[in-house]
Amino acid sequence: MTSVGKFIQHNIKAALVLLLLFLSGCSPAPQEFLRLSGMTMGTTYHITVRNPAGEWTEQSLKEALDKRLAAFNQIASTYISNSELSQLNTMPAGEWRQLTPMLFDILVMAVEVSWLSNGAFDVTVGPLVDLWGFGPEKHEGKPSEEALNKALEEVGFDRIELDMADHKIKKGAPLRIDLSAIAKGYGVDAVALWLESLGSTDYLVEIGGEMRVAGLSPRGDQWRIGVESPDLEVDKTTPILLGNIGVATSGDYRNYFEENGVRYSHTIDPRTGRPITHNLASVTVLDPSCAFADAMATAFSVLGGDKTIELAEQLDIPVYLIEKTESGFSSRYSSSFAPYLEQEK
Template identity: 65%
Template sequence: MCQTKAAIVLLLLFLAGCKPAPEPVIQISGATMGTTYHVTLVNPGELRADELKRDLDFQLEHFNTIASTYIGDSELNRLNRAAVGEWHDISPVLYAILNMAIEVSWLSGGAFDITVAPLVNLWGFGPQKHEYVPDQAGIDAAMALVGYQKLEMDMLEPKMLKREAVQLDLSAIAKGYGVDATAVWLASLGVTDYLVEIGGEMRMAGKSPRGDSWRIGVENPDPDAEGVLPVAVTDMGVATSGDYRNYFEKDGKRYSHTIDPRTGRPITHRLASVTVLDPSCAYADALATAFSVMGGDAALAMANSQDIPIYLIEKTDEGFVSRYSDAFAPYLEEQ
């Protein structure tokens, strides 16, 4: 399963001198979740950038204590160490993330799976990097510890039970949830026009500083291509997953960092990048990973059946080509 994200670019045309910004703007940025964040507020009223940054840093730091795999005593890591076969109380935030993750796992037929960490580590794409191909016995052993079906959620209270000793990794959904949480916080302050970005995942609302929809750009993985694809969106979350930056080669064969939880092996299809739109950035984040695992044909079929806006970039013998779902077409027409 994909653990890193392809680039998605915010086209801040008002900063590039296209025309003066018609509304006051506040921009704040910082570090979180092993990456960076950027927030743009339009017409912020009496809000001050320094106070917003202080409060946002505090909230994101608290979120990290819940969902991080790198903080030893985070709630997620405590849950990973918790006993098997017992119900454990969890925070409402972690409960919401896990429920959404399981929903996307079910919807994608297991292409998305937050228990995939043993396979990611086995193939050398986890904290301990290496570049060798594991044997089948190692893959089988790791696969025995993978499977979202090994998790059980209480339907009435924020509790979870692990049927087996699985290890949860939320890296393919946590940044998107952090974006959503930040957006909800901004709305609670009365902000109606904003863009939030964490590690390439975005959510925007209202109008851009130009007074129209926000513009984002989907990066082309072709190093010889010029520019990005502009997309007009608002009141929407955006996430992109890609397969063209993180891999290793052994004996002339390329091994992708995108691991299919259903096979235990890196993907072999030619889908290079997928961008997903959804009102929830967390949901878009998880779906982007699922579609990256599924491949172009399966991803497009599922997106069209579920009315999900997605944009695919695939590598062919003639170069990179793009396809998109029916639900994505209106966003291109708004350019």
């Protein structure tokens, strides 16, 4: 058996805008490509996919896709009262519960990221996010030390046990698990694998800013995105060329409150229970698994620039950072990210 993890989303995609440059200002996709869009997981999705064997219409593929997304929400959503995750959260501590393979798989990946990041990623951090006023019930003001210590008692990925042989889970405390910081990435992966099972080798799947690409774009070349600077006064976009890979972003520079001249970020460090204080504005992570990239982007947002680069180099993870400085914003990236940067000609 092993222990498992925690974290809540609340990451602002505006902090680092992923521009689908192949769509912006371009002519319609060739007829062999289909474009789908809709709503899921409280956000939007956009898909561009080469029609596998020409067997699908946009309507028929969208109908099949929406059914799969609805089924995924029924497993991992905290907003559906009878979802599998919601039922897990109402389960008493100390009892074992059988999980579906998909939910178990998500939790296994969550705990992996929790351990890799030394607890910077934690799917049980919800009580702390709520305490600081960044949860569903918004409020401002620094909590008392007593309230902070009480909330910390309700948080801890190391108090969840997973039985790897039987796909079972046991909570060592009445923890509330929220998968928002990994579910969209996992959903992207699930859709991508489904498209591949239909025979498609060229696609872009995007849900709420997280995405995964494969093969060639409608233009017949590599998929291309742009990382836009958070500085609204500077029109700067860094182009990135992608192969078969997932992309996730996390950022913090707009969602915060101030009290007595102190800025309190919406990003909470699960280890301390307090908002982060570093100057990392946004981070982009690349990985074949969009779910892993999604979770690591949240972890890196907690760790800050220096520790992110250190861990990314250690694990060979491609990351691109934008940091707030006294004169504006600056960027840096890990060595494994360099090959993805489109060189100016």
